[in-house]
Amino acid sequence: MIDYEFVQAIIYDGLFAAVAAIGFAIISNPPRKALAIAAFLAAVGHGLRYYLLHSDLFNVDIATASFFAAITIGLLSIPFAKYVHCPAEVFSFPALLPMIPGMFAYKSILFLTKFLQSKDQTASFQYIEQFFRNGITTIFVLFALVVGVAIPIFLFHRQSFSSTRLKKMTNK
Amino acid sequence: MDIHQELKELSKFLSDYSTSLMAVGVQTSRIVRNTSRIAESYGFYVDMTIFQKTIIMTLRDADNSHSYSTVNKIKPLGLNFATNSKLSTLSWEAYDEHIPLEELKRRYHAIVNKPRESKWLVLFLVACANASFCRLFQGDPTSMGIVFVATLAGFFIRQLLMESHWNHLAIFIISSFIASLIGSTGYLFHWGNTPDMALGTSVLYLIPGVPLINSIMDVIDGHVLAGTSRLINACLLIICIAIGLSITLLITGISTL
Numbered sequence: 001m002i003d004y005e006f007v008q009a010i011i012y013d014g015l016f017a018a019v020a021a022i023g024f025a026i027i028s029n030p031p032r033k034a035l036a037i038a039a040f041l042a043a044v045g046h047g048l049r050y051y052l053l054h055s056d057l058f059n060v061d062i063a064t065a066s067f068f069a070a071i072t073i074g075l076l077s078i079p080f081a082k083y084v085h086c087p088a089e090v091f092s093f094p095a096l097l098p099m100i101p102g103m104f105a106y107k108s109i110l111f112l113t114k115f116l117q118s119k120d121q122t123a124s125f126q127y128i129e130q131f132f133r134n135g136i137t138t139i140f141v142l143f144a145l146v147v148g149v150a151i152p153i154f155l156f157h158r159q160s161f162s163s164t165r166l167k168k169m170t171n172k
Numbered sequence: 173m174d175i176h177q178e179l180k181e182l183s184k185f186l187s188d189y190s191t192s193l194m195a196v197g198v199q200t201s202r203i204v205r206n207t208s209r210i211a212e213s214y215g216f217y218v219d220m221t222i223f224q225k226t227i228i229m230t231l232r233d234a235d236n237s238h239s240y241s242t243v244n245k246i247k248p249l250g251l252n253f254a255t256n257s258k259l260s261t262l263s264w265e266a267y268d269e270h271i272p273l274e275e276l277k278r279r280y281h282a283i284v285n286k287p288r289e290s291k292w293l294v295l296f297l298v299a300c301a302n303a304s305f306c307r308l309f310q311g312d313p314t315s316m317g318i319v320f321v322a323t324l325a326g327f328f329i330r331q332l333l334m335e336s337h338w339n340h341l342a343i344f345i346i347s348s349f350i351a352s353l354i355g356s357t358g359y360l361f362h363w364g365n366t367p368d369m370a371l372g373t374s375v376l377y378l379i380p381g382v383p384l385i386n387s388i389m390d391v392i393d394g395h396v397l398a399g400t401s402r403l404i405n406a407c408l409l410i411i412c413i414a415i416g417l418s419i420t421l422l423i424t425g426i427s428t429l
Contacts, residue, residue, distance in 0.1 A: 016304035023301020028197065028251035028382050029288045046308070086257040087202065093385050094253070098305065102379030102410075103372055109414035146388035165264040 006054070010047050017046030017098045025094030034091045037080050041095035044076065045069040049099065063140040066099055070148025077149075078156050085165075092149050101141040108134035175233065179240040182214055183231045185277055187242040189259065190220065190227050192284055195249035198256050199386050200395040206263040210276075213267045224401040250288075251382055258283040291331055298377050299323040306373040314364030315373075318355060322374040326351030330378075341412050348375045348416025356424050368428065371420075378413050380406045 021042030022035060030038065052058050052065035077092040108131050115127040186207055193203045200222050211218040211231060220229035225246055232239035249255075262283065266276055302323040303316045311319070330347040334340075355374025358367030383406040390399030421427070 013308065016307045019304040020301045020308065023297040023299070023304075024377070024381060025253075026289060026294050026297045028253050029255075030253035031257055034253065034257070085261060087260050089199065089389075090253045090257045093382055096385060097381040098308065100379055100381040100384060102376045102381070103309070105379065105410045106375065106414045106417065109411055110418065113414070113418060142384060142388055146385055147392065149385075150389065150392060165261075165268065 009054075010051050013050040014043035014047030018043040020098040021094050024097040028094070030090055030094060031086060033084055034086050035094070037077075037084070038091040038094035041073045041076055041080075041091060042098055045073040045095055046098055048072055062101075062137065063144045066141050067144035067148045069099065070096060070145045071151060074149040074152035078152055088153060089149075096145050096149060099141070099145055101138045104134045104138040104141070108138060175238050176240070178214075179216070179231055179233070179238060181273055182211070182216065183229070183240040183242050185273065185280070186211060186218060186231065187227065187229060187244040189280060190222075190229065191244045191246050192249065193256070193259055194222065194227060195247040196252040196255045196259075197382050197386060198259075199389045199393065200398045201390070201393040202260065206260055209263045210266045213270060214273075222395070222398050224398070224405065252288065254286065255283060258286075295324065295327055295331065298327050302373065302377045305376055306369055309369045309373055311366045311369035311373065312364050315358055315366045315370035318358050318363065318370040319374050322351045322354035322370075323377050325354055326374070327377060341408065344378055344409050344412035345416045345419075348378055348413045349419045350416075351375050351377070352417045352420040353423070356420055356426060359426050360424060371426070375413050375417055378409070380409045383409075 018039040022039050025035060025038050046069065049065045049069040052060050052068060053062065058065075073092050073095045074088070077088040077095070080091065081088040111127045111131040111134060115124050115131060118124040118127055189210065190203055190207045193206065198206075203222065204220060207220060207229070208218050216231050216233055218229055218231050220227060226243055227246065228241070228243045230239050230241045259280070262276070262279055265271060265279070271279070299320050303320040306316045306319040326347040329350050330343055333343045333346065351374045352371060355371040356367075358364050358370040364370065383402055387399045387402035387406060390396070390402060393399075
């Protein structure tokens with residue numbers, strides 16, 4: 001039996017991730033057609049991560065979920081790179097932007113300053129625990145995202161490094 | 173043409189080319205590949221060392237009897253994926269079509285001088301993006317509205333200060349402070365049910381996502397030094413975001429974030 005509310009939540013998650021990807025990508029001035037592809041990839045990737053995080057079937061942590069979402073984005077970006085003659089990272093990186101652990105990153109800094117200011121010992125232990133929790137999550141998610149998106153590039157080495165080549169590949 | 177003259181001309185162009193690539197946020201391994209590809213199309217070989225502020229390279233001919241070295245500062249350009257993509261295409265064009273150097277320079281300048289997206293469009297889209305980001309963190313529509321306004325103000329200030337060439341760390345502290353101050357109105361006036369998310373996501377538009385991804389990519393590719401310096405730069409910016417946010421928390425007395 002399909003849980004329609006859950007499916008709806010995944011679709012909304014994907015849609016908002018697409019808007020977020022477009023907005024965060026446009027700061028770095030991507031080509032227009034790459035922007036549309038980035039939005040699509042972000043929707044697929046973020047939707048998949050939402051599903052992996054919230055479904056009873058998998059119940060994985062955020063780093064593993066991000067890893068699989070990034071692999072999906074990387075795999076999908078290679079045929080697109082061939083099609084529009086852009087380096088794959090021109091749209092796979094913007095697609096990753098909504099998953100960048102920004103809040104974990106600055107929270108770990110905030111907890112560090114709270115630890116410094118705190119005079120109560122139990123509270124300061126909690127702050128240092130929170131610092132490590134947020135900091136480690138940041139590093140693991142970041143590595144998971146980048147390694148995930150890089151694996152397809154290494155697997156399809158030839159295609160991804162010559163995707164900006166306009167001339168047809170000939171046998172040399 | 174005299175071989176020294178030829179090496180000198182190409183060396184100058186390649187140094188220009190690679191420093192532009194570094195400035196627009198290309199991963200280090202791609203810079204090396206693209207630059208070597210252009211050098212190869214003229215029958216030369218290039219070796220380069222890439223730092224955060226300069227690129228050192230030596231161009232030499234096939235039998236290693238003549239060489240020319242350059243050191244060049246990284247250009248002060250912003251991140252630009254369109255330039256990244258076009259300059260990569262240019263390296264393949266040089267490789268496949270054997271374009272004369274003058275023509276290559278002309279195409280290169282046409283690519284680099286292409287105008288960016290209009291700043292008002294960028295401002296609007298970034299505000300929409302951050303508002304929908306708030307929704308991804310389970311914020312309600314009121315919080316989304318607060319985040320939209322906060323981002324609009326914060327990013328506008330950032331654009332203004334960048335045009336007047338302020339220190340980039342100062343810009344990050346100021347725009348993070350302004351965005352979070354507007355983001356905290358949800359707490360102060362009890363608007364909406366998720367004021368913590370409004371405050372928490374209001375500064376996320378500043379997170380340097382592309383430099384973070386590039387830095388990890390460089391470390392994985394083996395360009396550890398370049399990757400580490402990019403990572404430290406990105407971390408500095410995140411610390412500045414946290415400082416701006418702390419100022420808001422200090423002024424408003426909110427302690428639950």
